Amino acid sequence: MDGIVDNEKRALRAELRERRQQRSAAALDTAAAGVREQLDRLVAEHAVRSMSCFLSTTTEPGTREFIAAAVARGIRVLLPITRADGLLDWAVAEQEGATAEGMFGMPEPVGELLSPDAVNDVDLLVIPAAAVDRSGMRLGWGRGYFDKTIGSMEKCPPVYAVIFDSELLDEVPSEVHDQPVTGVVTPTRTLVLHH
Template identity: 35%
Template structure:
């Protein structure tokens, strides 16, 4: 019997919680090295600040900025009814993040509109898992579901995950925007087979 998204989320979050700090730091450093190879100096990307045990790190973003990469970070807000809105974007400046809703950190204003994601050649997307067809499992809030359709058709949409979080199959919804790539600590960048 296929597992639901909720069941898969629960399993992955438990596995992430079991990681030692040494493992997490080693994986973060490996991801940073892969991102340096994947992302061209001088390009514009959208990224994110990892929360808790999410893969990735601020030092990896700092290294990209040092190479002249413009790193845009998400600004997540809901409307008056609590519905997720498309992400706005703020330029990352090392050491200048502020506390934000949902336990996040973000750049201080001014912010760019959601449509600015179309300027990014690569969008690094937080994920709990991704399958070989590009189906991404997020946390279910809907911010990226509302934002990724605004990305440039040529942009690489990259799920940042641990090695065992690239799986054969995930349940998909019609509104899911497929990832074109994944990046993992051991395997590096992986091109995914997007369903037509």
């Protein structure tokens, strides 16, 4: 059974990746502005003082404008750094923070490394996703970092996945280890998904 789900996930990820690569620069700029507006509102609603986010790649809904603005407002933003053991270290985002290519070619912050436990005291987790379904199940990119992080937290805060509007699906293939999210942030809206 797991092999079938694995193949379904792989096929869906490939299709979503291809769709993302076809977006124009203008569409990506518009999406980034929308994501910033939605995340600004979400952070205000939850009175967030400390949170996690991620440095978006060139094909993801942009988070970098939001991160810069949040740091400027005094919000402590933790950014993930991949480790070979499948866990995430964290670094505090800085106004003019340097980045480097991480283990899988993704942008990661350069700075003092904080342990995987550093994320335990945040008010909000904002994570990447390939797609999310209406029940809150998230399809990641297949490495399991965020599923492990969410699954290991004693007191998990609200978790929102950042996706494009078209990536909110009726259903995504899932397995036992996959962790649901509280909701999604898209360029046009923020939705709470009950699971």
